[in-house]
Amino acid sequence: MMKKVLAAGIMCLVFMSPMFAGGRSEGPAADRTDGPVDIVATTGMIGDIVSNVVGERGSVFVLMDDEIDPHLFRPTRSDIARMQRADIIFYNGLNLEGQMADTLVQLARGRPVYAVTELFDETTLLEDEEDEDYFDPHLWMDVSLWMRAVENVVAAMSEHDPPGADDYRSNADLYLRELAELDEYAREVIASIPSERRYLVTAHDAFQYLGRAYGLEVIGVQGISTESEAGLEDINSLVNFIVQNRITAVFAETTVADRALMAVIEGAAAQGHEVVIGGELFSDAMGPAGSWEGTYIGMIDHNVTTIARTLGGSPPPRGFRGRLSP
Ligand SMILES: [Zn+2]
Known part of the structure; x- marks a missing residue:
């Protein structure tokens, strides 16, 4: 318990300091008020929020691309140099960027550094079932919860750049309207899955908020x-669960190796039960830049549509906005 309070305390400090220091921070980034605001986001999902909110007023550099697992990511020297040049930095928090904590604390001495999950009501967060010291960080999987992260970005950007506040608000409102429709779509397509088939087995535990x-x-x-x-032991108990509940498909993830998932499939086969990989989901990173799946909305569309299709639901063949491959 101690650890969580401590970790939350540090992150809170990191998040709050620019808000209560009267806006502009001191240090190398403080003079760069002409031209677009230079922003670094750790994950693509955060970068997507920020670029939608800032529009023309800022440029966004995303630190982790579509192949990177944020739990394991360690910033290189050039990553750190890139962040030191930024006017403002956004990260997920809740220990998602577990290897970056020290770096973020150091960077926060020279510029505003914000966790997009900060000030969330703890009752809306899920515990990490295996480590009670932390909350589950994968909250972008619940679109309505992720919409609160959008509000945090609007507040932070408006604090940093007050003349842009109206633009940030109206850009965010457009984006939030899209997200509200996406949330509705996700609810409908998952509800179309027959109730006895609503089991989602994945490589790592990134989908509890979605569930x-x-x-x-x-x-x-x-x-x-x-x-x-x-x-x-984990694999054996999961195999038994799959056989008992007659689960026929499990899902791979783009950023996680399939090794353990393959062991589960083989274990089920040894008990005479056939399970297939029902598709690949985006868990901790979006798809390739420039693709529909390389946006937050496309990522969630891909995930919920693939899950519904594989588990016997009836999603539209091309998904939320007609942009998925059938
Ligand atoms: Zn994860």
């Missing part, structure tokens, strides 16, 4: 963070 928001029982082979590997 809670839209009505799926979620089981990850690995825990919340990919830092620890699944043991034989």
Whole structure:
């Protein structure tokens, strides 16, 4: 318990300091008020919020691309240099960027550094079931919860750049309207899955928020963070669960190795039960830049549409905005 309070305290300090220091921070970034605001976001999902909110007033550099697992990501020297040049930095928090904590604390001495999950009501967050010291950081999987992260970005940007506040608000309102429709879409397509088939088995435990928001029982082979590997015992109990509940499909993830998932499939086969990989989901990173799946909306569209299609639901063949491959 102690650890969580402590971690939350540090992040709170990091988040709050620019808000209560009267806006502009001191240091190398403080003079750069002409031209677009230079912003660094750790993950693509955060970068998507920020670029939608800032529009023409800022440029956004995303630190982790579509192949990167944020639980394991360690910034290189050039990543740190890039962040030192930024006017403002956004990260997820809740220990998602577990290897970056020290770097973020140091960077916060020279410029505003914000966790987009900061000031969230703790009762809306899920515990990490394997480590009670932390909350589950994967909250972008619940669109309505992620919409609060948008509000945090608007507040932070308006504090940093008050003349842009009206633009940030109206840009955010457009984006939030899209997200509200996406949330509705996700709820509908998941509800179209027959109730006895609403089990989502994935490589690591990134989908608990999705399950809670839209009505799926979620089981990850690995825990919340990919830092620890699944043991034989975890795999055996999952195999038994799959056989008992007649689960026929499990889902791979783009940023996590399939090794443990393959062991589960083989274990089920040894008991005479056939399970297939029902598709690949985007868990901790979006798809390639420039693609529909390389946006937050496209990522969630891909995930919920693939899950619904595989588990016997009836989603539209091309998804939320007609942009997925059928
Ligand atoms: Zn994860």
